[in-house]
Amino acid sequence: MDKIRNIAIIAHVDHGKTTLVDQLLRQSGTFRSNQKVEERMMDSMDLEREKGITIRAKNAAFQWNGYRINIVDTPGHADFGGEVERIMKMVDGVLLVVDAHDGPQAQTRFVLRKALENRVKPIVVINKIDRENAEPHAVLDKIFDLFVELHATDEQLDFPIIYASARDGFAVRDLKDDKIDMVPLFEAIVKHVPAPTISSEPFFQMLVSNLHYSDYIGRIALGRIVSGNVSVGDSIVCIHRDGKRERATVTALFTYSGLEQVEIKEASAGDIVGLSGFEEVYIGETLTDSEDRQPLQFVDIDPPTIRMRILVNDSPLAGREGKFVTARHVRDRLIRETRGNVSLQVEDTDTAGAFEIHARGEMQIAILVEQMRREGFEVMISRPEVIFHSDEDGKTLEPIENLYVDLPDENLGDVMQAIADRKGQVENIQHHGSRVAVEAVIPTRGLIGFETMLVNTTRGESVMSHLFREYAPFKGEIAGRNRGVLVAMENGTTTPYALNNIQERGRLFIGPQETVYQGMIVGENARPEDLPVNPTKAKQLNNFRSQGEGKGIQLEAPMRMTLERAIEYIDIDEYVEVTPKSLRLRKRILDATARKRAANAA
Helix, strand or coil: CCCCEEEEEEEECCCEEEEEHHHHHHHHHCCCCCCCCCCCCCCHHHHHHCCCCCCCEEEEECCCCCCEEEECCCCCCHHHHHHHHCCCCCCCCCEEEEECCCCHHHHHHHHHHCCCCCCCEEEEECCCCCCCCCCCHHHHHHHHHHHHCCCCCCHHHCCCEEEECCCCCCCCCCCCCCCCHHHHHHHHHHHHCCCCCCCCCCEEEEEEEEEECCCCCCEEEEEEEEEEECCCCCEEECCCCCCCCCEEEEEEEEEEEECCEEEECCCCCCCCCEEEEECCCCCCEEEEECCCCCCCCCCCCCCCCCCEEEEEEECCCCCCCCCCCHHHHHHHHHHHHHHHCCCEEEEECCCCCEEEEEEEEHHHHHHHHHHHHHCCECEEEECCCEEEECCCCCCCEEEEEEEEEEEEEHHHHHHHHHHCCCEEEEEEEEEECCEEEEEEEHHHHHHHHHHHHHHHHCCCCCEEEEEEEEEECCCCCCCCCCCCEEECCCCCCHHHHHHHHHHHCEEEECCCCCEEECCEEEEEECCCCCECCCCCCCCCCCCCCCCCCCCCCCCCCCCCCCCHHHHHCCCEEEEEEEECCCEEEEEEECCCCHHHHHHHHH
């Protein structure tokens, strides 16, 4: 037991934790000298590699100087905080990675708070010290202030500090030391992270903290063994969250060597293992030896604050590009997602083929829909709405978030105005060089579409993050999108002639020779109201017009949206149609006359 260390790596998004795990695995000798290894190998999902963020927590393990170190890479984005919260139950220490230039950010605060609440031992790694304009000493002062602000104990405040460059593969205790390899970090892990604390109970107990799935052996429950031993062939009990007890036989046991799952015959207290045998097992449930045992306590997870609808695609182009298009397909896929992601909730609605998703943020739902799209699903998604609550007196409460924005000095006025328009209140402004850091408190409603506005205003030179703060009294109405849309009147194929006339009215979302249908949004109007247009109109040829006349049409490049941008952009009466090949924006009611009647009735 003394030779096991269980640690998690936590950080704000893009502070280098996945690259740091790469270096720990490389320099511990986990890989053969001639083995080809990809960069950021812990980011195994395609979406993680494309976006440069960690979405799912992942396990790895390595041997160093006779010690077995189990390591968990956690997400850095607030929307995936449910992964971070439950991982804290598996580990005894954390490496808190902070960028030597950016310092502690919003997510640093979130993940550190979760670590301190769970009484795990922190080791601070100030990463990217090779970066231009890095200020490791100033960043260390900010980290200490953050620990104090989060009410760290005296023991937690006495944290060891390592300076590192994960990209260049070195770590040092002091900036004056020789920059050779990661050995100082290995030594800090072994010295400062305690060995697993195990229960004095002699019987087997394990809390399920994560789930994997194998086509060959079914569901694999991952967690740390709290007490006792378990072997392949043992008969054990799963205590479900509803209190029901179910018995099954352990068909396989796994541990990790590097990133590989390795089968073992038995495991004991302190080990992080994967265990198969149960068809129905979920995160937060207890595995033990007998029906008489009490379940282990599961970590409470912050409540979801956003809800959206995912619907079966009913557009005129439905079924042309996807494999899975029915309500049963969509529902089964959503339920499957909730089994491995405890921060997502799915509910059936009164409308056939429509399902309501409750989540931490629109990014979390956008990632899910993007995964479904790549798997061959066709769906429609609605605009995000916040989840309101009521207090004892019947007053409406809404979710409020702490907002952190780092932006160029010249854009401060515009961004401050945007925060005020969205019922936000600025609490702190700090200037550093030609940039400024703004802290504000803002309703979650005000954050829908805020990031898009920020990117446009600052030409992509800003960074923002936000964290759930509390439920507070309703702040009043917030103005929606200030521009209307251009809505197609006809079904057909777009022509350059028609688009040339339409682009004078606003910004196009489509190009020539694309299939459109009545009610589909083809662009943004320069004015506040919606405008019906006909993008399929062809040029009429007669005696006075030759076919060659006017051929020099110059169409501006259409604005192509990502899924996240499209979700933020749509209004309450619109959907995003998502298929494996296309993203289309459309009105909920496609027929113009029916749409007008519904608007009048409303």
